[in-house]
Amino acid sequence: MPHDATLLDEREAAARAAAAATGPGRSPEASAHDARDRHDDLRSLEAGLDRLQTSPERAQSAWRRFTTSVLPPILFVVALIAAWQLYVVIAQPRPDIVPGPVDVFNAMLAGWESGRLQLAVLTSLERGVVGFLIAVVVGTPLGLLLAEVKPLRRAIGPIISGLQVLPSVAWVPAAILWFGLTDATVYFVVLMGAVPSIVNGLIAGVEQVPPQLRRVGTVLGANRTRLATLVVLPAALPGYVAGLKQGWAFSWRSLMAAEIIAVGGTIGFGLGSMLQQSRELADIGGVLATVLVILFIGILIELVFFAPLERRMLRRRGLLLGGTR
Amino acid sequence: MSGQTAIRIDRLGKRFGAGPLVLDDVNLSIETGEFVCLLGASGCGKSTLLNLIAGLDAPTTGSIDVPAEGAAVMFQESALMPWLTARQNVELALRLRGVPRAARRGEALELLDVVNLADASEKRPHELSGGMRQRVALARALAQDRPVLLMDEPFAALDAITRDLLHEELERVWRRTGRTIVFVTHNVREAARLGQRVVLLSSRPGRVAGEWRIAETTGRRIESPEVAALSIEITEQLRKEIRRNAA
Numbered sequence: 001m002p003h004d005a006t007l008l009d010e011r012e013a014a015a016r017a018a019a020a021a022t023g024p025g026r027s028p029e030a031s032a033h034d035a036r037d038r039h040d041d042l043r044s045l046e047a048g049l050d051r052l053q054t055s056p057e058r059a060q061s062a063w064r065r066f067t068t069s070v071l072p073p074i075l076f077v078v079a080l081i082a083a084w085q086l087y088v089v090i091a092q093p094r095p096d097i098v099p100g101p102v103d104v105f106n107a108m109l110a111g112w113e114s115g116r117l118q119l120a121v122l123t124s125l126e127r128g129v130v131g132f133l134i135a136v137v138v139g140t141p142l143g144l145l146l147a148e149v150k151p152l153r154r155a156i157g158p159i160i161s162g163l164q165v166l167p168s169v170a171w172v173p174a175a176i177l178w179f180g181l182t183d184a185t186v187y188f189v190v191l192m193g194a195v196p197s198i199v200n201g202l203i204a205g206v207e208q209v210p211p212q213l214r215r216v217g218t219v220l221g222a223n224r225t226r227l228a229t230l231v232v233l234p235a236a237l238p239g240y241v242a243g244l245k246q247g248w249a250f251s252w253r254s255l256m257a258a259e260i261i262a263v264g265g266t267i268g269f270g271l272g273s274m275l276q277q278s279r280e281l282a283d284i285g286g287v288l289a290t291v292l293v294i295l296f297i298g299i300l301i302e303l304v305f306f307a308p309l310e311r312r313m314l315r316r317r318g319l320l321l322g323g324t325r
Numbered sequence: 326m327s328g329q330t331a332i333r334i335d336r337l338g339k340r341f342g343a344g345p346l347v348l349d350d351v352n353l354s355i356e357t358g359e360f361v362c363l364l365g366a367s368g369c370g371k372s373t374l375l376n377l378i379a380g381l382d383a384p385t386t387g388s389i390d391v392p393a394e395g396a397a398v399m400f401q402e403s404a405l406m407p408w409l410t411a412r413q414n415v416e417l418a419l420r421l422r423g424v425p426r427a428a429r430r431g432e433a434l435e436l437l438d439v440v441n442l443a444d445a446s447e448k449r450p451h452e453l454s455g456g457m458r459q460r461v462a463l464a465r466a467l468a469q470d471r472p473v474l475l476m477d478e479p480f481a482a483l484d485a486i487t488r489d490l491l492h493e494e495l496e497r498v499w500r501r502t503g504r505t506i507v508f509v510t511h512n513v514r515e516a517a518r519l520g521q522r523v524v525l526l527s528s529r530p531g532r533v534a535g536e537w538r539i540a541e542t543t544g545r546r547i548e549s550p551e552v553a554a555l556s557i558e559i560t561e562q563l564r565k566e567i568r569r570n571a572a
Contacts, residue, residue: 053454212404317407318451
């Protein structure tokens with residue numbers, strides 16, 4: 001045996017010697033035994049290489065996650081409020097133009113005690129969520145259709161992209177003329193805001209599916225529908241989720257705009273209406289309190305719904321490296 | 326070997342649209358259970374030939390006979406579904422083959438054990454090394470249960486140590502399953518190490534330019550002297566073919 005045998009362990013050397021010794025006259029049992037030996041060697045060799053070439057996943061501790069991703073924004077907000085309070089104390093601006101944090105907090109508290117705040121939050125949230133869900137139900141099949149049927153996409157795609165740029169508030173006057181001051185007006189505006197985002201997200205997701213995954217699907221024997229459901233759709237999920245996220249943002253924005261503009265009739269009392277009412281009363285504390293509530297709800301939905309969904313999906317696909325967020 | 330013909334390629338020609346001839350008058354017959362390496366420089370139409378055998382493309386002239394069950398294909402990139410675990414990737418092939426749900430899990434684990442990856446069955450592709458991913462792809466190709474396995478430079482992107490090991494793995498799987506394997510490569514040593522027969526294709530257009538049969542295929546290693554000797558012989562012929570393009 002050449003000198004390289006010294007580099008290998010004893011079992012390997014023995015197996016190689018045995019392999020070298022096997023000639024035309026070997027017995028079948030012996031050669032079967034050799035084969036098994038060689039297979040065991042290969043297994044341990046492969047297991048060793050596999051271990052060397054992969055690194056165990058490091059789980060981030062809860063405390064570390066708290067200090068790296070929860071604490072910094074909280075500290076920043078606290079610092080912001082402190083600076084605001086400091087400004088109010090030092091510069092003493094007119095309280096009816098620049099109220100202090102305490103005034104805004106009191107306005108929020110007053111809204112809560114009168115029950116108007118809860119009513120407005122519930123009304124807006126319900127409309128936002130229902131409108132968004134309708135947009136998902138409308139946008140998903142439309143997006144799939146446009147992604148898979150090329151001529152249709154060439155015809156309708158640019159218009160959908162254009163609609164995404166058009167501020168959906170622009171639809172409010174038309175909607176009021178068509179539907180009057182009813183909930184239908186609000187939902188129409190929300191849909192015009194959210195559907196194009198969802199459709200475009202899905203189309204982008206399908207477009208980014210690596211061609212070799214489709215090819216493998218075909219080689220494995222998938223027909224058109226199974227290719228779509230088992231390969232293309234799951235592969236397009238990241239783009240779809242990004243579209244949903246943007247769709248929600250557009251729903252929420254469009255809703256607020258619609259509620260500010262369209263007041264009265266059978267349209268209920270939402271956060272936008274509350275904002276408008278506070279402005280009419282020249283109540284800057286109430287205006288700022290409402291803005292903060294609207295912002296807070298947007299952040300909350302992102303944090304409790306979209307962020308975990310997105311993180312989970314990206315981590316499963318190895319597109320997110322060790323908890324940078 | 327049984328001596329039955331698994332793949333018969335007869336006066337095959339292929340051109341794409343009005344472009345130049347990619348394959349010209351290729352004649353090849355491959356026996357059931359044979360391990361054939363298709364070797365050639367860039368532009369010899371190796372991958373085109375493989376796609377034709379796989380039925381992913383249609384020949385311009387001539388004919389190809391393959392078993393009615395078709396062929397499994399393995400590519401240079403593992404092309405595993407990134408959202409599925411190793412086991413689920415194999416199960417997908419079983420599902421598309423029509424294996425009932427209850428039987429899939431056990432069969433997938435068995436196939437992963439064949440490529441020595443039973444412990445990694447619940448890992449996702451991004452958690453696996455390149456070599457491990459290619460072994461999952463091999464298990465997935467075996468899951469298709471087709472008599473012919475077509476491999477398009479499956480180890481080209483791997484490091485030398487891993488590739489060496491996968492040669493052994495593939496040889497073992499071939500002996501164990503009795504598949505007919507057509508292995509495309511541009512690596513002369515790899516062809517001399519793995520094949521029972523090495524078929525050299527010339528470039529532009531691709532034609533069969535030489536054939537070598539290897540009588541004794543057991544106990545070969547990439548560093549074996551007989552592999553080296555054959556590599557020198559094949560390389561000489563290959564260079565002659567490449568030089569013809571200079572004129």
